[in-house]
Amino acid sequence: MVNFSLVILSLYFLFVNPRLLPLLIIACIVILAVQFVYLSLFLNVFLGKRKEVEQAPRPVSVIVCAHDEEENLKELVPQLLQQDHSGFEVIIVEDRGNDSTYDFLLNATTKDPRLKMVRVVHKPEHITGKKFGLTLGIKAAKYDWVLLTDADCRPNSKNWLKQMSSHFNDGIHLVLGFSSYQKVPGLLNSFIRFEAFLTGIQYIGMARLSRPYMGVGRNLAYRKSLFLENKGFHPHLGLTGGDDDLFINRHATKGNTSVAIGREALVYSKPKTTWKEFYYQKIRHLSVGKQYNFQTKLLLAPFSLSWIGVWIFVVPVSLTPAGYWLGSLLIARWLLLIFLFHKAPCRMGDRFETWKTPYLDFIYAFYYLVAGLVALVSKKVRWKI
DSSP: OHHHHHHHHHHIIIIIOGGGHHHHHHHHHHHHHHHHHHHHHHHHHHHSOOOOOOOSOOOEEEEEEESSOHHHHHHHHHHHHTOSOSSEEEEEEEESOSSSHHHHHHHHTTTOTTEEEEEESOOOTTSOHHHHHHHHHHHHOSSSEEEEEETTEEESSTTHHHHHHTTOOTTOOEEEOOEEEOOOSSHHHHHHHHHHHHHHHHHHHHHHTTOOOOOOTTSEEEEHHHHHHTTTTTTOTTSSSOTTHHHHHHHOOTTTEEEOOSGGGOEEEOOOSSHHHHHHHHHHHHHHGGGSOHHHHHHHHHHHHHHHHIIIIIHHHHTSGGGTTHHHHHHHHHHHHHHHHHHHHHHHTOOOOGGGHHHHHHHHHHHHHHHHHHHHHOSSOOSOO
16 A cells, blocks of 8 residues: 555646656656666675685584474484584574474484584573573584574585684674575565575675675674673663674674685575565564664665665656656666676675566565565564464
8 A cells, every 4th residue: 555655646746736747757867877877886796706714713602593494403413513613512502392302302412422402491581482492502502613504594514614614803893795596486486585685685785895784694604702792682681683784784894804705605595475464574673674773774864765766756756758868778677687686695605686687676676665664663573473
């Protein structure tokens, strides 16, 4: 309903009140200029060959917080223990499970000393379950570097630990990885992957531009000492989500953050299978953005708002006789976007069907408008539907 109202409003300005058309054309030029600037900056980041300062891999504690994830853990745990890396441990936090996860882990830990289990039976009221579980897992870690992932994730390579830990340099305290989604047929899956790549383009691109602001908990590493010295997830203990991006938003700087991308650093995650599940997942993710610092909001807002503005204003104006020439600029933007979605996923270790980009661009604009507004006004967000 919000989308329809804005489209009708823009058409009213164009055809009922044509005196506003010159102002709308100026607004369209500004919107497209902002898009060209951001897309060009991101493309330059992923086109350039950046030489990373790497060193011999260091020991690392892999931490997975799991609630009723027995089937996923039966796949993930062997893959983690088969990693080609010396000096690592795997800590599974069994968070108040209702299935047989505890029994599975109890048996598995007797077969490999690198596998450990931390069990959560009760949690304090003032902290969400995942934050409490991760806090216990991090405190139990033997090594200073902890690498986080989720139970429904799968490393793309046996060298995942080696690749991520090769970025653990003396001056670095956080390493941002990328997590894609498994490819399956269907429009929903295409959109989920498109949205994940766009998110990766933004946070990895900004980190490479010396403006790190978030990471994803499916593939994220930082020092245990950084976590403990800064009182962990304080002051966001009661928020649903935010254990990854808000922690990074609070502590990442251009000097203490590195990026690890490529096929061997990639982690795949299982995508949602219904639009309803995906919608609530994204509401949860977007609602956390309200807690970003002011500089981050100022950095991201022009890109997001101009993306929406392309479809709400630029496209309708380009259909008028006075604004038809904007169509050529729209085509130029789409070509730039398609090229970006060809190069960036490749650099992040995956592939995307670039021919899908134009219509997913349209869906994303209105999805982001609706989901963003709902997330903005939501006071309490559910973890699952």
